[in-house]
Amino acid sequence: xxxxxxxxxxxxxxxxxxxxxxxxxxxxxxxxxxxxxxxxxxxxxxxxxxxxxxxxxxxxxxxxxxxxxxxxxxxxxxxxxxxxxxxxxxxxxxxxxxxxxxxxxxxxxxxxxxxxxxxxxxxxxxxxxxxxxxxxxxxxx
Numbered sequence: 001x002x003x004x005x006x007x008x009x010x011x012x013x014x015x016x017x018x019x020x021x022x023x024x025x026x027x028x029x030x031x032x033x034x035x036x037x038x039x040x041x042x043x044x045x046x047x048x049x050x051x052x053x054x055x056x057x058x059x060x061x062x063x064x065x066x067x068x069x070x071x072x073x074x075x076x077x078x079x080x081x082x083x084x085x086x087x088x089x090x091x092x093x094x095x096x097x098x099x100x101x102x103x104x105x106x107x108x109x110x111x112x113x114x115x116x117x118x119x120x121x122x123x124x125x126x127x128x129x130x131x132x133x134x135x136x137x138x139x140x141x
Contacts, residue, residue, distance in 0.1 A: 003039045006088040013120070016128050020056045023064060023131065025124050026094070029113045030101050032072035033094035034127065036060055043089045045081065057091070063140040064093050067130045073097060082108070 004010075005022070012024035012035065020040075026033035038049060038057055046054055065077055074095035081091050096103065101111035115123060134140060 003041050005037060006086060008086045009035065009037055009088060009090060013124055015124055016131050018060045018063075018131075018135075020053055021060050021091075023127075024090075025120075025127070026092075027114045027120060028107075029115045029119070030111055031094045031096065031107055032068055032074075032123075033092065033107075034064060034068065036064060036091040036093065038089055040089075044083060044087050045089055048089065059140050061091055061093065063134050063137075064131065067127065067134050068093055068095050071126060071130055078107070 005012075009024060012026065015023040015025050015034065017023070017039070018036070020038050021036040022039055024035040024037060026035065036057070038053060040049065040053065043049060046057075049057065061079060065079060068074075069077055072095040075098045076096045078092065078094050078096055081089065083089065094107065096107075098104075114120075
């Protein structure tokens with residue numbers, strides 16, 4: 001089987017591929033937000049991953065969460081795997097600030113504001129560069 005993103009995730013902007021996961025960008029200026037999608041066919045949740053893949057996913061989540069908290073102002077990070085509407089394992093990693101448009105509630109299906117095109121390109125490049133730099137830490141590979 002060949003790995004393919006489901007349509008909802010295929011619409012997202014690609015940032016970088018890690019050892020296991022593809023990192024995608026959520027175009028919502030209100031929240032610095034990315035997704036990690038393990039490149040394994042037919043995986044809907046963690047139970048479909050091998051133990052080795054589960055551990056690698058945790059390393060990659062730690063790496064990406066660290067990058068996001070280094071790059072963006074935040075009071076809290078949200079790391080979540082929901083999948084009710086998108087039946088492919090994907091991990092949300094986003095930064096929240098007290099008083100944001102949805103604070104303290106969830107962000108799913110609520111407020112959204114796309115980035116201006118130039119700012120979106122710059123933000124994706126900034127995240128990619130920070131992930132590449134973080135990959136030099138042997139704990140994450």
